Amino acid sequence: MIDRGRGTVGAVKHLAIAVRDQERSRRFYETYFGFDAAPPRRYDGDVLMLYNRDGFSLALGPTDEEITVPAFLHFGVHVETPEQVRAFRDRLRADGVPIVEEWEEPEYVSVKCRDPDGYVVEAAWEPHRAD
Secondary structure, rough: OOOOOOOOEEOOOOEEEOOOOHHHHHHHHHHOOOOOOOOOEEEEEEEEEEEEEOOEEEEEEEEEOOOOOOOEEEEEEEOOOEEEEEEEEHHHHHOOOOOOEEEEEEOEEEEEOOOOOOOOEEEOOHHHOOO
């Protein structure tokens, strides 16, 4: 949707990242972030597209180049309760997924982990986001 009066567009629904091993990344995003809502599809350039239940698509583009990720760069999902963030954190720990950062505040609970290529992915709860 485009708001022609202000020149804004709708919510971001797609992200493309370069990965060194598409199958490894596919398993990670299916297992931990729900990108298994539809069968993956292959597109030109051997891009593997994954989909979640919210209609978000994640494109995994193959690369042989070294992936360098700036420290601040991250992307993530919002969850409905602080308990879901904590349970997710515990699951990541139990599975040996590297945890980068955790926050526990009255109005914000978050855990950030590292995917197989070094991207930081966050799961967070904020009360105004619960809707």
